[in-house]
Amino acid sequence: MNGKATFSSLKIPNYRRYFAGQSISLVGTWMQMTAQSWLVLELTHSATALGLVTALQTLPVLLLGPYGGVIADRSDKLKLMTVLQAIMGVQALVLGLLTVFHAVRFWEICALAVFLGMNNAFENSPRQSFIREMVGADQLRNAITLNTVTVNAARAVGPGVAGILIAGVGVGICFLINAASFVAVVASLLMMNRGQLRPSEPTPRAKGQLREGFKYAMGTRQIMVPLAMMGLVGMLAYEFQVSLPVLAQRTFNGGAEVLGFMTSSMGVGAVIGGLITASFARTGIRSMVFSSVAFGCTILLTAYAPNLAVVYVAMLFAGWASVSFISIGNSTIQLASRPEMRGRVIALWQVAFQGTTPIGGPLVGWIIAISDPRTGLAVGGVACLVAAAGAVLYTRPRRPAATAPIERQPAVEPAAVEQTTFEQTPAQQPG
Template sequence: MSRLGGEGVFAALRVANFRLYFAGQSVSLVGTWMQAVALSWLVLELTGSGTVLGLVVAAQFLPVLLLGPYGGLLADRADKRRLLMATQAALAVLALLLGLLTVTHVVRLWMVVLLAVALGTVNAVDNPTRQTFVPEVVGPQLLRDAVSLNSVMTNAARAIGPALAGILIASVGTGVCFLANAASFAAVLLALRVMRIDRLQPHPALMREPGQLVAGLRYVRGMAGLWAPLAMMALIGTLAYEFQVVIPLLARTSGDGDARTYGFMTAVMGVGAVVGGLAVAAYGKTGVVPLVGAAAGFAAALAVAAVIPWLPFELAALGCVGVASTVFLATGNTTLQLVADPVFRGRVMALWSVTFLGSTPVGGPVVGAVAQQLGPRAGLGLGAAACLAAVVLGLFALPRVPPQHRFLQTRAAPGHPPPLTETDRT
């Protein structure tokens, strides 16, 4: 039987709490992608500069780089459901404020920068908390399925949100996208509120002690099955995932060069990402070896997108980029979730957020400057080169990765996380 049926990827939806969480996040993430598109377009409307856009995107993710490890430590210590309710409410307030400033035509670049920093500060806590909350909702035996479903959900939103944003920006302006995002948080807050707390499977909260942040870093350093995927993502996250910078500029030089072109480009990538998420869920492998293969596929997709000049073919190539980017992201995320001891999982996933999102303050301005001076296709080519470098790094690290972490089981044994022993350390 295919993994898409019966005991397959949709098995996680048999858990009532996960159905609530999945439904709430599905609505909220559409709004989040609408805001991401609108924010990039707003900066271009205010400045017309790809370099400035890169700096604004960097400002949004700088707090993740600086505060991400502390956010992960807080996730390990806190009641994750209550912490998520707080972070999601804060993100809703910030989206509402940005929307009101925009629709009243008083928004200025410095306001956008300040709000971007505030969004990044909240996300430094929200990202590792959301990722480590999923095992508490479904349990370790359904973790792979839940992570795969989350990837599909995120990328379905990535297909729908930008298309809606492109239509709204062209018809009623960018501010409405921010207001819609603020309203969308009601769905996830309601889902978290009505969950059956007695059916969650929380790991005991970490007691506050000195040295816990350093202990998490030392734990990662001692396991090649963790540091190798993180190092690969550091390279790829810095230079290949800068789509918020490259795609708006590519849209301006392709087709009609308006917000609808941008929306369609991002939506096509989202459709491809849904396909990639379903492929990982149904047929994908987990572990360091599959991650190296995923990085190679990502490099090839970006290289093709960088050289195709005609818009219809460019859209097809971007769809392939969406597939490849999600295969890499979902494989890396699941690998870390399954390898990491639950005691350290918050701190490990915080480092994943740092390498994925926190690398943007470095990569955003670099890619923005390259795309501004040499064209957006050069920005895509730079991402392809970064993926190839990650493949080389992964192959170099592979002899140090324990055999059980090169290819991982798709599920842990019921009720237990993947076993970790001293032989796992390198």
């Protein structure tokens, strides 16, 4: 592994600032996610309720995410991100105060989850597309991978710290620490050197821009196939907030610390795997297929592990496969997108990733309720394998239709030949 290649995008000062701020803030974010799942489980003792809260937090991304992409293409992404990140800090502060003063109720958690989801619907697209404005096309793959590594490094640290704090001082302190962590990311954005950015020209406001984004994405194979894969995988495989707390509590009779170590194991694997992935400029559907198969197999191994030791090891490799799948897919669609469409395309990626949770979260929770946590987790592993198989079948070269011997072929009009050629062309396009 080439160290210089692995961290090459960090040579850019603006990205260094952004990376530092995100590294701090994301630890708090993962602490809040772990604490929120445990708080809901303590209040309701219901896997279905846990799935409902997860669904409510991501439903706005499904409903408003595509429009958030339109706003991102029209706006100054740096200003938009700064405001929305500050609002996220306020949401964490309110939840923390309610919990610390023992005033929190289930409906309040639901309401704040919806509020956070609405913020995410408009924040995801500018944040993702802003990476290219900081680093340019040459460093985009590396920066996206390092950004994903940061998320998973935080996953390795945040849940473990949250588990210890929940056991020691209670859930509320995790939300307050998350609120404080947003100071770092807002400060990093305010310190950006605008002269070193490569901003895309804001798209003028016009009718039909949302529909235009859908049409563009669906008509470009290198965008459409990764979106379809992430739609299925995101809906069923990334429901760890629903499945892992119940797996820790009911299958292995553990507490918050077991949940924290499960999530942290996945985060450690993602960091190791992500650093290796960052050294290689791999994008494309084929690479996504390999990572999807690996992700599915490791989830299935986790689901049917006989003990916690095997779970921790399996989740290390699941984290590696997960970060590869996300970073390869994200890089593929960004490099395939025209600059004026990038915000809308990334919005669709986020809808496929997070916006499908309102369907997958309750579904996985229901599956766990009628069966067991292992089955709910295994459904996600199978989804990864199905997504990979679907991509292979859709993109495989089409075999030409068998033709009769020359002496038996009827005469064909030139117009018919032209029409046949035209109809076969789209299937032969690389996308």
